[in-house]
Amino acid sequence: MSELARLRWKCRRGMLELDLLLRAFINGGYAQLDAAQRARFDQLLDYPDALLLEWLMGRIRPTDKDVVQLVDKIRAAAAP
């Protein structure tokens, strides 16, 4: 529980785009991740906002295959 709480605050970013995408994901798709994926999500949040934005807007594909998967899941969680 406190782990989720910590990540929820870590999803507060400097850009509205990231706030909206990450908030939707932490309240939705995150629950379905396994332990390894959750750890990867935590690591993903360590990247600077400018790079996260490029990834999450689909402008640049990350090189790591696992990160690609996670990015796709976050993008899918952005409900219109």
Next chain:
Amino acid sequence: MEKRSFDTLIIGAGGGGLRAALQLSQAEARVAVVSKVFPTRSHTVAAQGGVNAALANVLPDNWHWHMFDTVKGSDYLGDQDAIEYMCRAAPRAVYELEHFGVPFSRLETGKIYQRAFGGQSRDFGGEQAVRTCAAADRTGHAILHSLYQQNIHARTHFFDEYFAMELVQNQDGYFLGAVAMNIADGEPILIEAKTTILATGGVGQLFRTNTNALVNTGDGMAMALRAGIPLQDMEFFQFHPTGIAGKGMLITEGARGEGGYLLNGDGERFMERYAPNAKDLASRDVVSRAIATEVREGRGVGPNRDHVLLKLDHLGADIVKKRLPGIRDMVMTFLHTDPADTPIPVYPTAHYTMGGIPTDRHGQVVVPVQQGAEEPVPGLYAVGECACVSVHGANRLGGNSLLDILVFGRAAANHVIEQLKEQRYHQPIPGDAADVALERLARWNRQGKGESIAALRAQLTKAMEDHCGVFRNEDVLQEGQQAVLALRERLQDAYIDDHSQVFNTARIEAMELENLVDTALATVSSALARRESRGAHSRIDYPERDDQQWLKHSLFSLEDLKMDYKPVRMKPLTVDSFPPKKRTY
């Protein structure tokens, strides 16, 4: 309660806070920076366009032309001494950034790349100037990361993920630091300081549709208000006509520049009625007000008829993909539709807070004293978007806010350095100094059933959008003020369910809502009082600028919701004053 002591406490780690911190740390002062999010996640990262300085790398330019544009852009409400100071200091501020490691884009000559932005001219209102220095489209990111690295190097002490709750002052009104809460474990801490600098950023989250990060809840402005400091010029809020409806992200003018146009719920190209010549490319405020009017009069789109459409599909997929790739990515990500096929739902989006905590050009917070001139508040400074110095007046020019945070971050720090020389010791802190903050914390730990914070916040931001957005008149604003007052009452009866101590986001959001409500009250009350149209504040019932009565700054105090006014500083430091003229572009 834990207590720590520093020479200077800086609340906020955006560009403004970090620029001040660096100057102080390099001067060997003991500096603490408190930030509710990790410093490099401050909202400054979102700035893409760039920072203005008359470097003349592309075309001839000088600071005096930059000053003219800023005064005119402010609709003559900007203080001309502060504006002269900022424009003169701009080139140095940019070269300093270069020295700190900001990777500016380059021209072929090797000089810093500059781009053209709206509102910039050569020779006092002549041809377009080229004045905005950029590091690709990541200028804010580059500035924030470079300043953070420099601060680490200079040994600035960071309290990351600490939420500042209230300022601390003694009976004589001297500011002595702040009470903050460690978000990780919920523990309060008293941070004692000889001087305190507020650098908490703007309050875009006041409006349902806005471009700002969720952290921009005006905490510093609200703390100042509660400490008895009035807020200045809060009625001036910059809106952009086309944000993605219900989400806020900006769709640049470029989309309409390429031939996109707006449609209402009847499928009508309504801008033809409001601006027969310029149509969809009319000025920002005209387009914004037209959209709000269509929606108010029931001609909106969607189940709630609360937005209009921006149509691009007639341009053809090729043009949309080639010329508007950024907009297409964003719309596809958030709406799962392709603007090459489907029109985009849009509504005016709140972008920048011109008003804030009143300061002089040294960043010292100033308040009027009885009938006399204003005086500095001992121990308290403010810089950046939370402050009103006032260089933006009634309307900010693009590229001037990054400049503002750099120039006045540095200026405030230099003033503090001088003050610290005279003040070697901390003043005693009154025993009850932290009581207000602790009571506030305890209040949100109480059990009970009541209104939900999320629902109240949604109602507040909707009320502000409908009653204090781009469509303003006496009745609408009066209703807005009543709505905000009623929500403020209801907030007294709100409870949160989560009383855990570790990263309790619910409690932070409750305190952020308290801050939003107080700044909302300042904004709507100031807008109601100002019976003229100037810059970003436009009243349907008072469509003209009225220099006779209203060439003055507003000051709103929380006590009795009192409005007060003070003159605009029309006299620059060394050059002649720019007298008010009609503002045409």
